[in-house]
Amino acid sequence: MLRFLARRFLSLIPVILVITIILFILLQLMPGDPVNAYLGQGSKVTPEQQERIRAELGLDKGPVTQYINWLGRTLKGDFGSSIQFRKPVNELIGDYIWNTFLLNIVSFILAFAIAIPVGIKSAVKKYGKFDNFWTVFSLVGVGMPSFFFALLVIFFIAIPFGLPINSMRDPLKAALGYSNIFEEIFDVAQHMLLPTLVLTILSLAGLIRYVRNSVIDVINQDYIRTARSKGLSEKVVIYRHAFRNALIPIVTLLGMYIPSLFGGSILLETVFVWPGIGNILYSSVMNRDIWVVMGANTFYAVLMILGNLFADISYAIVDPRVKLQ
Amino acid sequence: MQKKFISLLLVAFLLVGLLAACGSGDKGGTLVVGVTEMSGNFNPAYYSSAYDGHVVDLVFQSLIKKDKDDNWVPDAAKDWELQENGKTIVFELKEDLVFSDGEPLTAEDVKFTYMLLSDPSYTGRYGSVAQDLVGYDEYVNGETDEFKGVETDGDYKVIFHFKEALRVNLKNCAFAIMPKHYYGADFEPGNTEPVAAITTTPVGSGPYVLDKYEEQQFASLKKNPKYKGEGYKVENIVCKFVTQTTDITELTSKGIDLLPGVIEPEKINQARDTGFIKENSYARSGYGYINFNTEYGPTADVKVRQALYYSFNLNEFVESYYKDEKSGDILANVQYHPYSQLSWAVDDDFLGKLNKYEFDLEKAASILDEAGWTVGSSGYREKDGQVLELNIAAMPDHDILATLIPMWQRDWEENLKIKLNVAYLEFNTMLDYVIYDSDNNVDKWSVFFLATSIPTTDPHELYPEFHSKEIGSGKDNTARYRNDRVDQLFDEGKAIFDIEKAKPLYQEIALILNEEVPKIPVYANTYFDLYNEKLKNFETNSLFDWVAALEEAYIEE
Numbered sequence: 070m071l072r073f074l075a076r077r078f079l080s081l082i083p084v085i086l087v088i089t090i091i092l093f094i095l096l097q098l099m100p101g102d103p104v105n106a107y108l109g110q111g112s113k114v115t116p117e118q119q120e121r122i123r124a125e126l127g128l129d130k131g132p133v134t135q136y137i138n139w140l141g142r143t144l145k146g147d148f149g150s151s152i153q154f155r156k157p158v159n160e161l162i163g164d165y166i167w168n169t170f171l172l173n174i175v176s177f178i179l180a181f182a183i184a185i186p187v188g189i190k191s192a193v194k195k196y197g198k199f200d201n202f203w204t205v206f207s208l209v210g211v212g213m214p215s216f217f218f219a220l221l222v223i224f225f226i227a228i229p230f231g232l233p234i235n236s237m238r239d240p241l242k243a244a245l246g247y248s249n250i251f252e253e254i255f256d257v258a259q260h261m262l263l264p265t266l267v268l269t270i271l272s273l274a275g276l277i278r279y280v281r282n283s284v285i286d287v288i289n290q291d292y293i294r295t296a297r298s299k300g301l302s303e304k305v306v307i308y309r310h311a312f313r314n315a316l317i318p319i320v321t322l323l324g325m326y327i328p329s330l331f332g333g334s335i336l337l338e339t340v341f342v343w344p345g346i347g348n349i350l351y352s353s354v355m356n357r358d359i360w361v362v363m364g365a366n367t368f369y370a371v372l373m374i375l376g377n378l379f380a381d382i383s384y385a386i387v388d389p390r391v392k393l394q
Numbered sequence: 395m396q397k398k399f400i401s402l403l404l405v406a407f408l409l410v411g412l413l414a415a416c417g418s419g420d421k422g423g424t425l426v427v428g429v430t431e432m433s434g435n436f437n438p439a440y441y442s443s444a445y446d447g448h449v450v451d452l453v454f455q456s457l458i459k460k461d462k463d464d465n466w467v468p469d470a471a472k473d474w475e476l477q478e479n480g481k482t483i484v485f486e487l488k489e490d491l492v493f494s495d496g497e498p499l500t501a502e503d504v505k506f507t508y509m510l511l512s513d514p515s516y517t518g519r520y521g522s523v524a525q526d527l528v529g530y531d532e533y534v535n536g537e538t539d540e541f542k543g544v545e546t547d548g549d550y551k552v553i554f555h556f557k558e559a560l561r562v563n564l565k566n567c568a569f570a571i572m573p574k575h576y577y578g579a580d581f582e583p584g585n586t587e588p589v590a591a592i593t594t595t596p597v598g599s600g601p602y603v604l605d606k607y608e609e610q611q612f613a614s615l616k617k618n619p620k621y622k623g624e625g626y627k628v629e630n631i632v633c634k635f636v637t638q639t640t641d642i643t644e645l646t647s648k649g650i651d652l653l654p655g656v657i658e659p660e661k662i663n664q665a666r667d668t669g670f671i672k673e674n675s676y677a678r679s680g681y682g683y684i685n686f687n688t689e690y691g692p693t694a695d696v697k698v699r700q701a702l703y704y705s706f707n708l709n710e711f712v713e714s715y716y717k718d719e720k721s722g723d724i725l726a727n728v729q730y731h732p733y734s735q736l737s738w739a740v741d742d743d744f745l746g747k748l749n750k751y752e753f754d755l756e757k758a759a760s761i762l763d764e765a766g767w768t769v770g771s772s773g774y775r776e777k778d779g780q781v782l783e784l785n786i787a788a789m790p791d792h793d794i795l796a797t798l799i800p801m802w803q804r805d806w807e808e809n810l811k812i813k814l815n816v817a818y819l820e821f822n823t824m825l826d827y828v829i830y831d832s833d834n835n836v837d838k839w840s841v842f843f844l845a846t847s848i849p850t851t852d853p854h855e856l857y858p859e860f861h862s863k864e865i866g867s868g869k870d871n872t873a874r875y876r877n878d879r880v881d882q883l884f885d886e887g888k889a890i891f892d893i894e895k896a897k898p899l900y901q902e903i904a905l906i907l908n909e910e911v912p913k914i915p916v917y918a919n920t921y922f923d924l925y926n927e928k929l930k931n932f933e934t935n936s937l938f939d940w941v942a943a944l945e946e947a948y949i950e951e
Contacts, residue, residue, distance in 0.1 A: 122517045
């Protein structure tokens with residue numbers, strides 16, 4: 070097991086390197102440059118001053134040198150500084166990542182808590198009314214663009230019911246200070262309502278299909294027929310025998326979800342003005358804030374790869390047939 | 395004796411009455427302002443978002459500031475004097491000013507601010523404020539450690555030395571004063587990094603202090619108890635993040651009290667329907683414009699540019715695009731000079747002299763015919779084998795261009811037989827073509843569209859766009875326009891301090907530009923500041939924004 074882990078970790082290093090190189094090349098190919106984006110139109114900064122700024126920020130060197138410098142810094146844990154925010158990238162990511170995590174973990178738990186029982190029930194009563202309802206729900210959910218759904222929710226739920234439509238806190242309460250911690254929790258929870266609702270429904274759509282199909286696959290296996298013919302109750306058959314085996318693909322899904330817990334959704338965070346990392350990444354791409362984009366995307370790449378690794382390992386734990394070699 | 399006593403008593407009563415009257419407006423209260431973007435960089439020398447700039451303006455003071463009628467008035471300085479025709483400017487500081495941490499504001503702080511902007515390692519975007527100071531070039535290139543541009547004389551006298559006597563020098567003295575003991579604590583010349591690192595914790599001497607900043611959520615400011623000036627009666631200001639899609643809903647549901655700079659008629663109508671939202675509307679100081687490439691291709695011919703002007707139906711565009719269907723108002727107007735509509739160079743006599751290029755396709759055709767551009771075998775106009783074709787550098791998903799291009803196709807292409815090639819470029823790519831890397835892309839475009847805001851009434855603000863010295867990569871004369879007389883008038887005009895004497899020079903420039911058409915101003919739209927009626931005495935215009943207007947405003951619930 071340890072040897073497997075060590076080997077897997079080693080093999081990840083070149084993958085991450087290649088990802089960062091591709092990222093860097095893409096950023097170089099993107100039109101515009103970070104200093105021009107920071108200065109904006111009408112700053113009256115002379116070309117000489119611009120050159121000096123570029124040199125000070127290390128952006129005057131060739132792309133290869135810039136990449137090697139970035140890599141060297143990053144290995145030492147320094148992701149560089151944002152030109153727009155004038156803050157170290159580590160600090161910037163640290164400031165926003167937990168807001169994103171909070172939003173995603175809640176809808177993640179909700180989505181799984183709803184999808185698993187619904188998926189199983191749909192599978193057991195395949196093509197029944199219940200299944201058909203959730204099938205339509207899933208198809209609509211998968212097909213609906215997230216920002217459009219978010220706007221629908223704002224106009225048809227939030228406004229008539231007077232719910233907060235954006236941000237994370239009531240600025241007035243937060244600015245003047247909460248009287249106690251519960252008041253703050255309540256305020257944040259209220260603001261989370263809409264984005265969580267949208268995120269949960271959108272991830273539910275795919276999840277239910279996934280659980281349903283994987284349970285259906287298992288129900289058709291020989292050992293389920295054996296279990297039934299032994300005279301076991303349907304409950305035991307489904308929850309003990311079928312569901313545990315259906316867990317295997319679901320665990321993979323879980324692994325894939327880990328990066329999105331931190332990655333969040335750029336569109337939803339923008340629509341709901343949620344102070345998360347997606348919001349920052351979006352504004353950094355628009356402002357060509359090169360080190361933030363590099364830092365955040367590398368962070369995602371690492372998370373994605375770790376998520377895959379997690380899925381592999383949990384596979385071995387859930388399914389004894391899989392051997393780690 | 396008794397008479398004197400009674401009159402004294404009367405005066406005393408009057409005074410008490412006056413004070414009470416002042417007091418009645420002094421209600422404090424909280425104002426929530428909707429902002430769509432904020433980076434949380436509240437460092438005056440480094441911020442770049444206009445919304446961060448609002449916080450900076452509330453937290454910091456400058457030596458002088460502009461009043462509503464565009465006059466310079468004292469802020470941290472109590473008085474100033476121009477010497478050597480304005481080459482040297484001497485400021486006397488108010489002596490009782492302190493920063494919000496209690497330290498006194500002295501001449502050293504002003505000097506520190508300008509040293510920072512001139513530092514060789516400075517990476518912010520305000521270097522232009524210091525670049526006209528004596529010795530700037532030697533200092534910024536690291537050739538000398540001696541900073542000569544700003545000199546102190548005791549604690550309360552600052553002397554600015556400029557290279558030339560220019561009218562615009564005064565404006566460059568009005569930069570936010572940064573406390574040396576705070577921003578300069580770890581600073582030494584050549585290493586500005588510690589200064590740049592102070593972003594979300596500004597310390598200034600202005601009317602407000604930043605109380606709390608939650609990233610991407612809000613910035614809350616409260617009245618600075620140590621502020622010595624008058625006005626600014628609102629106790630708390632909260633800048634709340636909103637989006638373009640929901641901002642008006644926030645205003646009508648009282649989530650925010652003020653939404654500045656709205657242009658969309660639907661939003662304005664929604665606000666009007668509530669009955670409790672007031673509006674300040676004003677013409678934009680600036681405009682959307684098209685620029686011609688005056689150096690390369692057919693648009694280098696002035697006759698072609700004039701013909702294009704005559705065949706561009708500006709009024710049709712403005713009346714269709716900016717019409718508010720509900721009230722029938724046109725929320726924009728057309729101007730024929732390059733200055734701000736509020737500029738002191740603009741008067742009725744001058745406006746009457748400008749050619750308004752009334753839409754006239756026949757006239758446009760005859761100008762082209764006379765200039766030798768006649769319809770040839772290709773079906774388009776040609777001259778000496780060169781086809782009259784325009785490469786239009788356009789931006790995709792741009793509402794205004796999506797309206798303009800079909801108009802041009804109808805009038806320029808179908809009617810006048812001018813070949814149009816529309817290239818859709820992403821915004822930053824286009825800026826690369828026409829500004830940042832313009833020397834290498836001069837043959838790639840003939841027309842582009844952009845919009846500009848002009849932050850001052852001084853027509854000299856337009857100097858970089860038309861002076862031949864400003865042609866080249868990274869510079870602002872994007873039309874690549876050359877005219878010796880215009881160069882000469884700009885060079886003379888900038889040194890004239892009496893605006894009445896400077897005015898004819900700038901009017902002559904505008905008349906030449908009106909004739910030679912390097913640029914066509916297309917529209918100057920109307921801006922609306924929408925606000926809850928609880929905010930009283932709130933008067934804004936395009937050069938006097940909500941931050942400035944808060945000096946006189948107050949809240950009455």
